[in-house]
Amino acid sequence: MKAVLLGATSGMGRALSRLLAERGESLFLLGIPADDLSRSAKDLEARGAREVGWLECDLLQPKGFAGALERADQALGGFDLVVVSAGLFGSQERLEADPEFCQKLLAANFANTVAFCEEARKRMLPRGGGTLCVFSSVAGERGRKPVVLYGAAKAGLTRYLEGLDHKFRGEGLVTITVKPGFVKTSMTEGLKPPPFAGDPEGVARQVLRAIDRGTPVVYAPPMWALVMLVIRNLPRFVMRRIGF
Amino acid sequence: MTELSGWGRYPVVEGMERASENFEAATASAALSRGLGRSYGDASLPASPADVVANSRRADRILGFDPGSGVLRAEAGLSLRDLNRVFLRRGWASPVSPGTQYVTLGGMVASDVHGGNHHVAGTFGEHVRSLRMRVADGRVLEVSEQTEPELFRATLGGMGLTGHILEVELKMERIPSAWLYTETRRVADIDDLVETLLESSRRWPMTKTWFDSTQRGPGMGRGFAVMGRWAEAGEAPPQPPLLRERLSVPPLPIGLVNALTVSVFNKLWFHSQSRPRAAIAHPQAFFWPLDGLLHWNRLYGPRGFAQYQCVLPIERDTRVVRRFFAIMTRRGCPSPVSVIKDCGAEGRGLLSFPKPGISIALDVPLRGERTQALVDALNEIVLEAGGRVYMAKDVLTRGTHFRAMEPRLPHFLEVRRKWDPERRLRSALSVRLLGDDV
Numbered sequence A: 001m002k003a004v005l006l007g008a009t010s011g012m013g014r015a016l017s018r019l020l021a022e023r024g025e026s027l028f029l030l031g032i033p034a035d036d037l038s039r040s041a042k043d044l045e046a047r048g049a050r051e052v053g054w055l056e057c058d059l060l061q062p063k064g065f066a067g068a069l070e071r072a073d074q075a076l077g078g079f080d081l082v083v084v085s086a087g088l089f090g091s092q093e094r095l096e097a098d099p100e101f102c103q104k105l106l107a108a109n110f111a112n113t114v115a116f117c118e119e120a121r122k123r124m125l126p127r128g129g130g131t132l133c134v135f136s137s138v139a140g141e142r143g144r145k146p147v148v149l150y151g152a153a154k155a156g157l158t159r160y161l162e163g164l165d166h167k168f169r170g171e172g173l174v175t176i177t178v179k180p181g182f183v184k185t186s187m188t189e190g191l192k193p194p195p196f197a198g199d200p201e202g203v204a205r206q207v208l209r210a211i212d213r214g215t216p217v218v219y220a221p222p223m224w225a226l227v228m229l230v231i232r233n234l235p236r237f238v239m240r241r242i243g244f
Numbered sequence B: 001m002t003e004l005s006g007w008g009r010y011p012v013v014e015g016m017e018r019a020s021e022n023f024e025a026a027t028a029s030a031a032l033s034r035g036l037g038r039s040y041g042d043a044s045l046p047a048s049p050a051d052v053v054a055n056s057r058r059a060d061r062i063l064g065f066d067p068g069s070g071v072l073r074a075e076a077g078l079s080l081r082d083l084n085r086v087f088l089r090r091g092w093a094s095p096v097s098p099g100t101q102y103v104t105l106g107g108m109v110a111s112d113v114h115g116g117n118h119h120v121a122g123t124f125g126e127h128v129r130s131l132r133m134r135v136a137d138g139r140v141l142e143v144s145e146q147t148e149p150e151l152f153r154a155t156l157g158g159m160g161l162t163g164h165i166l167e168v169e170l171k172m173e174r175i176p177s178a179w180l181y182t183e184t185r186r187v188a189d190i191d192d193l194v195e196t197l198l199e200s201s202r203r204w205p206m207t208k209t210w211f212d213s214t215q216r217g218p219g220m221g222r223g224f225a226v227m228g229r230w231a232e233a234g235e236a237p238p239q240p241p242l243l244r245e246r247l248s249v250p251p252l253p254i255g256l257v258n259a260l261t262v263s264v265f266n267k268l269w270f271h272s273q274s275r276p277r278a279a280i281a282h283p284q285a286f287f288w289p290l291d292g293l294l295h296w297n298r299l300y301g302p303r304g305f306a307q308y309q310c311v312l313p314i315e316r317d318t319r320v321v322r323r324f325f326a327i328m329t330r331r332g333c334p335s336p337v338s339v340i341k342d343c344g345a346e347g348r349g350l351l352s353f354p355k356p357g358i359s360i361a362l363d364v365p366l367r368g369e370r371t372q373a374l375v376d377a378l379n380e381i382v383l384e385a386g387g388r389v390y391m392a393k394d395v396l397t398r399g400t401h402f403r404a405m406e407p408r409l410p411h412f413l414e415v416r417r418k419w420d421p422e423r424r425l426r427s428a429l430s431v432r433l434l435g436d437d438v
Helices: A009-020 A034-045 A062-076 A092-097 A097-125 A145-171 A200-213 A224-232 A236-240 B080-090 B105-110 B149-155 B190-201 B260-274 B284-289 B296-300 B318-331 B369-385 B399-405 B407-418 B428-434
Strands: A002-006 A025-029 A052-055 A083-084 A130-135 A173-180 A219-220 B001-007 B013-020 B032-034 B052-055 B064-068 B071-075 B129-136 B140-144 B164-171 B181-185 B204-211 B223-230 B279-280 B305-313 B339-343 B357-365
Touching: A002 A062, A009 A025, A009 A083, A009 A200, A025 A034, A025 A062, A034 B064, A052 A062, A062 A097, A062 B080, A062 B428, A083 A097, A092 A097, A092 A145, A097 A173, A130 A145, A145 A173, A173 A224, A200 A219, A219 A224, A219 B318, A224 B129, B013 B149, B071 B080, B080 B105, B080 B140, B080 B339, B105 B164, B105 B284, B129 B149, B140 B149, B181 B190, B181 B204, B181 B284, B190 B204, B190 B223, B190 B318, B190 B339, B279 B284, B296 B357, B305 B318, B305 B369, B318 B357, B318 B369, B357 B369, B399 B428
Parallel strands: A002 A025, A002 A083, A025 A052, A083 A130, A130 A173, A173 A219, B013 B052, B032 B052
Antiparallel strands: B001 B013, B064 B071, B071 B164, B129 B140, B129 B164, B181 B223, B181 B279, B204 B223, B204 B339, B305 B357, B339 B357
16 A cells, blocks of 8 residues: 555554554655654654655645645655544634634634545546545534534534545545544543543554445444444434533 | 552552653653553652653654664653564564563663563663653753763663653664573472572573462472573474453452462462473563553552562572561562562662662552561661662652662762752652652
8 A cells, every 4th residue: 555644643643654554555644843754754664664755744734735745646656545634623612712723723624634635536536546534533423512613623524525435436436434532642631531432553453444444434442333323313402401 | 630650559649641742842841751650659650749740652653773783762652562563573672671561661761670681681771872861951962871971870770860761772682583482490499499590590591480479488489480582483483473462450349469369379370380391482471471461450459559679689698588588478478479580780770770689579469557567677688688679669668778778879869969950850759769859
């Protein structure tokens, strides 16, 4: 596989990139800042990646997406896997209090992620497709009090990815939507982990299996599929009362 | 605020822990660093709830490996387990392995860990070439024998009190296979055990023993001696060994480790192998047998346990080991994991634990004053014999005992004074043993 990864320097993206490296795949890292990318590239080389390139690409600067993917394409000789695990997180309190940050988060997690995927799609489709694996969230499953804003962006992203998969799977472009529940990473540092909290390595193993099999939707850890099945079916008057 | 404790689950303190991939930034305002929390007592715990503890476990990138020389550089949070997973199959191993893989490189440096090969390889610190550190005034420096020899040596075994260890550069060991050739032999009592250990250390690169801490009288100190070396490629199975956990202990309302259960367990274990045995062993079974059982510290129940390890010099008199055992068994020491190992030469670290002699490690369930009295009594013998205790495992040693055991302490404190005159870097351990302010 020849993989482009946006956001592989930390958390679940880092864990997934290591599994790919251990299989000897060729990797190209996008993200910020340069120093972090170069350190992660060295790590992945030492762990067995065939080759690792990197380039700065900021999720908040969509103008750079086309150029970055062009460079990745050249370096890898045509990628067939794109993984997007970059994104912003903020608590509902912070997003309500800070409209500027809120605007930034909504743009990064929805509009810009979609723009990045569109660029990737345009490159992969003409050569027969490939796999697009994007980290959304269980927060997008239902309007919930603790994640009104974050969840709204993720809901939009989930729907986009679903549509993409329906429209282009026949042409060879497989879209995988990863919906992590609570996973213990830097993003959730300081929050109290609920009972079914996962770790990045476990999620990465699940996601890699999904990439290999073309599974369209991955709840990680798997228990969250059950939790969200219940949440999706709760009547509104119940959702209005509970704090979850 | 979170609750923090070491592997012995005692003491439990309130603290502010910060884990980040950007460990360097996280250490900027921190009083202490912490890795996987596998030191047993209070070494990785903050001196006060207001102190920030930077956690390194997410800073775990390998920054370079040279297959020609075996030199590896990595961020301090890289675990030995991850290192093994990546390198054992390629024919490289850490030159020194402590009893668990769930330790970080930074923790291995700070405790200057040792293993079954101490008599030939020395401590982990002997294989460390350079460290990247954040010192107390906030600067980030490359620290080695060449650039800052005093600080470097004070940091090996310095329990994180000389600065935050950000990156570690070490020389790995080339191994013929990732499996081990081992021989196991029963020993009848403490004299037989010490003699077997000293004799086999002349011929084997790795030796260790397990003994029955509850047996009194004639069979006192009976157990097994295990000798090992890396298996040659021709002896070993062709496939690399898989590292895995099989079972996990759930939180238990009461401890399962007590005088009765340990006495039964120790007897069964001792009688489980009566004949000498040679075998090809999995590295996990040889080096890290307890890693297969996740959360094994929960077996001791909510009150936790105390680990205790000391070294007794024996060049003047080997009978001190027998005296130590007599006091230990008389007072009652229900320890299921009791290990004796001969130590080789003292290393470079100013406060490194090992010195030539016999090292004894015990874990005992905490039973209030009785356990404190046991540790006090054992420390009296250690002090009299010119030995010392291992800070990474200790939780009950009194500051007065510790200071009396450590003639090297003034030198360490002098280096610490130079780099951290205000004692900004401190831990619950440094309060207990070095007399730092809370």
